[in-house]
Amino acid sequence: MTHPTFASLELIEPLLRALQHEGYTQPTPIQLQAIPHVAHGRDLLGCAQTGTGKTAAFALPILQRLHQKPPPPPPPQGQASRFGRSGPSRRTRALILSPTRELAAQIGESFAAYGRFLQLHHTVIFGGVGQDAQTKILARGIDILVATPGRLLDLMGQGYVDLTGIEVFVLDEADRMLDMGFIHDVRRVIEKLPKQRQTLLFSATMPSDIEQLSKQILIDPIRVAVTPPSTTVERIEQRIYFVEKADKRALLIHLLDALKVERALVFTRTKHGANRVAEALTKARIRAEAIHGNKSQNARTRALDGFKRGQLRVLVATDIAARGIDIDDLTHVINFDLPNVPETYVHRIGRTGRAGAAGLAMSFCEQEEREYLVDIEREIQTHIPRADNYPHASRLGPPPVTSLERGHHRRPAQQQQRPQQQRHPHHTHGRQDRPRHGAPRPRGEHHEGPRRDTNAPPPQRGHQPGQPSAQTPAQGQPRQHHGQPPRPQGPRR
Numbered sequence: 364m365t366h367p368t369f370a371s372l373e374l375i376e377p378l379l380r381a382l383q384h385e386g387y388t389q390p391t392p393i394q395l396q397a398i399p400h401v402a403h404g405r406d407l408l409g410c411a412q413t414g415t416g417k418t419a420a421f422a423l424p425i426l427q428r429l430h431q432k433p434p435p436p437p438p439p440q441g442q443a444s445r446f447g448r449s450g451p452s453r454r455t456r457a458l459i460l461s462p463t464r465e466l467a468a469q470i471g472e473s474f475a476a477y478g479r480f481l482q483l484h485h486t487v488i489f490g491g492v493g494q495d496a497q498t499k500i501l502a503r504g505i506d507i508l509v510a511t512p513g514r515l516l517d518l519m520g521q522g523y524v525d526l527t528g529i530e531v532f533v534l535d536e537a538d539r540m541l542d543m544g545f546i547h548d549v550r551r552v553i554e555k556l557p558k559q560r561q562t563l564l565f566s567a568t569m570p571s572d573i574e575q576l577s578k579q580i581l582i583d584p585i586r587v588a589v590t591p592p593s594t595t596v597e598r599i600e601q602r603i604y605f606v607e608k609a610d611k612r613a614l615l616i617h618l619l620d621a622l623k624v625e626r627a628l629v630f631t632r633t634k635h636g637a638n639r640v641a642e643a644l645t646k647a648r649i650r651a652e653a654i655h656g657n658k659s660q661n662a663r664t665r666a667l668d669g670f671k672r673g674q675l676r677v678l679v680a681t682d683i684a685a686r687g688i689d690i691d692d693l694t695h696v697i698n699f700d701l702p703n704v705p706e707t708y709v710h711r712i713g714r715t716g717r718a719g720a721a722g723l724a725m726s727f728c729e730q731e732e733r734e735y736l737v738d739i740e741r742e743i744q745t746h747i748p749r750a751d752n753y754p755h756a757s758r759l760g761p762p763p764v765t766s767l768e769r770g771h772h773r774r775p776a777q778q779q780q781r782p783q784q785q786r787h788p789h790h791t792h793g794r795q796d797r798p799r800h801g802a803p804r805p806r807g808e809h810h811e812g813p814r815r816d817t818n819a820p821p822p823q824r825g826h827q828p829g830q831p832s833a834q835t836p837a838q839g840q841p842r843q844h845h846g847q848p849p850r851p852q853g854p855r856r
């Protein structure tokens with residue numbers, strides 16, 4: 364059987380060379396299905412999530428189209444902008460909207476990697492950092508702009524961004540935009556785009572609001588849906604530890620040492636909890652940092668980068684902070700708190716065991732989380748193996764084995780959120796790229812879990828078994844690329 368290659372997708376030579384440089388040998392299913400159509404200018408509705416290779420599925424054909432099509436004339440003379448009467452030397456031709464800063468940075472890195480042999484310029488703009496570095500690059504002129512909605516609207520309002528030359532618009536992770544309360548901002552951006560354009564919409568799930576939006580903004584789109592080849596849970600070794608709240612930190616420290624864990628992603632339910640775990644680990648001389656929405660962008664980038672480079676042994680994260688973050692070779696995921704939404708469990712443990720590699724997911728379950736365990740085991744239709752012989756085990760002993768019969772005594776969805784009073788009572792001053800215009804904030808400011816059960820992220824996908832894992836070219840050496848704003852070392856540079 365012959366395997367499809369990138370060359371069979373009629374990609375141009377500089378892109379094929381860049382893919383070779385990245386170590387990709389075969390297109391993923393979404394790339395196979397999307398690239399030829401997008402390269403010919405079709406609109407696309409892609410039902411896919413991070414981990415499927417969707418970024419390359421849109422970045423490659425966009426780069427190809429922009430390279431092959433002659434650039435538009437410079438902005439009309441005499442039009443006043445923040446750059447003076449003449450405006451920047453080139454007009455922005457492609458816009459990619461991303462819900463989170465981390466995802467935006469990763470998309471920017473993908474454009475840098477795939478476009479390394481082309482003369483197209485891109486930049487990434489997001490909130491939570493000063494705008495000067497970003498506006499300087501915009502003033503020079505860029506072809507491709509990757510942005511989070513809040514900062515984009517800010518800079519549009521100040522006259523730094525002109526969207527009248529946009530030829531391709533990508534709305535990435537549309538359901539997450541909705542979930543995070545950015546959908547009004549997205550609509551405001553869309554209003555400013557030229558009517559004549561190519562539009563690509565990606566979403567992991569299709570809630571009705573997104574379906575409606577897709578009908579409004581897509582014209583005769585091709586539809587691509589990719590489903591995971593095997594559920595993550597089948598490839599990942601799992602273990603459950605029954606331990607009470609007060610002993611969880613001690614058990615974590617014990618396991619990290621006893622199992623000689625070199626790199627672990629630890630999930631907590633709250634930002635405050637993430638800080639406390641990171642502090643306890645640091646005290647125990649385990650290099651750890653917390654990332655969550657209250658940390659500055661620079662602090663988050665630094666922590667993530669330190670983790671990827673192996674300078675940190677443990678990254679403690681809340682679900683939202685960890686969303687979209689792509690960490691290869693992650694061998695251990697630890698659920699310090701058991702999530703109350705079963706899909707979140709699957710999503711979390713899917714961070715490990717990528718590219719067919721081995722992965723171990725360990726979960727701590729305190730007394731009040733035992734009902735979450737029932738929900739999770741019913742969702743994954745398997746019993747999570749119970750660890751034995753570990754210190755700090757709950758004096759209550761293990762609970763009865765779950766009946767896996769679906770729907771049996773299942774709590775209604777609206778009860779799956781934790782009771783309000785259990786959240787930490789103080790206010791956050793997060794520097795999130797925040798929702799505006801009365802758009803709802805994610806419910807429970809300290810609870811970084813999904814806002815609505817129905818929008819809980821579906822299982823995270825890894826690579827196709829047998830496919831190479833993501834390559835990190837020139838690891839440790841920042842890649843110089845015109846258009847990348849100066850910022851601390853980002854992920855996967």
Ligand code: AMP
Pocket residue numbers: 386387388389390391394412413414415416417418419689826830831832833834
């Ligand atoms: P994405 O779904 O776009 O976030 O991509 C997930 C990961 O897969 C990223 O680390 C990419 O670098 C990697 N990737 C994308 N396409 C391929 C491919 N064809 N072969 C191997 N790795 C890929």
